Amino acid sequence: MKGITVDLGPQSYPIYVESNSLKLIGKLAKDHKLGRKVAIITDVNVAKYYREDVESCLQDEEFQVLGFIFPAGEQTKSLKMADYLYEKLIEANFDRNSVIISLGGGVIGDLAGFVAATFMRGITFVQIPTTLLAQTDSSVGGKVGINHRLAKNLVGAFHQPKFVLIDPQVLKTLPQREIWSGLAEIVKYALISDPEFFDFLEDTLGELVLLKNMDDVEMVIEHCCSIKANVVNQDEKESGLRRILNLGHTFGHAFETLTDYAVLRHGEAVALGMRGIAWLCKENQLLDEDEYNRIDNLLQRLRLPETVPDFNPKDVLKKIYHDKKVIDGVLNLVLLEGIGKPVIRNDIQEDTILSTLEFLRKQILVKNLSSRRLKP
């Protein structure tokens, strides 16, 4: 099976992207010489559709499978759930040769990966991402982690998978809101690396969200994985270049944390964050008016929930300074000098961030008002 390679010397691994490839998991596990004991970690929604198939494919190849089904949602990415898994793996005599497979979106991938990174100082891990966001972003690059009640993704590790298996067909059971959320990360890739891809998204966003053309969907997933692999190959541990993948995330994480991860999907929060960054860049003459309008128009096409809670910009600012991108008290922010031209800056002052948050707040209030007016 052909794959995109994440090229990290002895830790290199393939990302397989192919329609209807879920049923190949048993064979791939065998080809990759995985240990016999396998824990499959998934959530209730994914389990409903795919757990049995994945389990039986592995059992057909004589793997011993232990299944775990967690509640869906960001609250599952917690130390409590990780602790539960440690306990069960110890009880089942999992050893250094055992394997953890994540079958799910970014939440399950991050939790399963975190447990794989820490159990017995690290065991083999395989990602089978089932959301658009996980297939284009979170399953690649080895960042795994859990949330702390005070900040998102603050406890984690770098732990690369043995391989990533992506079957775009599983997106057909994904709710449309989740597809929009994944499209936000896809727009991010275009903004940080690729003006032509941005043009393509402007033309096809409406079709992509409906999964009208699965060849296009597969191509987009492959393209995003290649962009991410290329960045990770150059900077695995995020000491420089990899930070560009955080475009919009500093604001986005703050919105998610302030709303207890319960109101905005990850991609929705990132889309809002990217709108803020684009505006900040225009106001500071990094982006010209035309490019700003194109970016803002595309970002506005990514749906947000009908009502987004009002927020106090000062509270968001406080959360922003909890973010991992703050180093020695200095905030590193990914900005844009054009479509495909990211730049990392550490000289953005608090009052500039506050006025950006004021801008976003106004946008949200106007949007909330107009969706209320549209109601019969």
Ligand SMILES: NC(=O)c1ccc[n+]([C@@H]2O[C@H](COP(=O)([O-])OP(=O)(O)OC[C@H]3O[C@@H](n4cnc5c(N)ncnc54)[C@H](O)[C@@H]3O)[C@@H](O)[C@H]2O)c1
């Ligand atoms: N590690 C990284 O590099 C990285 C990068 C980006 C985001 N993330 C993390 O990813 C998380 C968000 O991931 P997500 O957007 O995939 O959310 P998610 O994992 O919560 O999945 C979204 C919803 O879709 C359901 N679902 C998943 N696959 C399905 C399918 N095929 N059919 C039907 N339902 C399905 C899930 O049960 C859930 O309800 C956040 O915690 C974010 O911090 C991590």
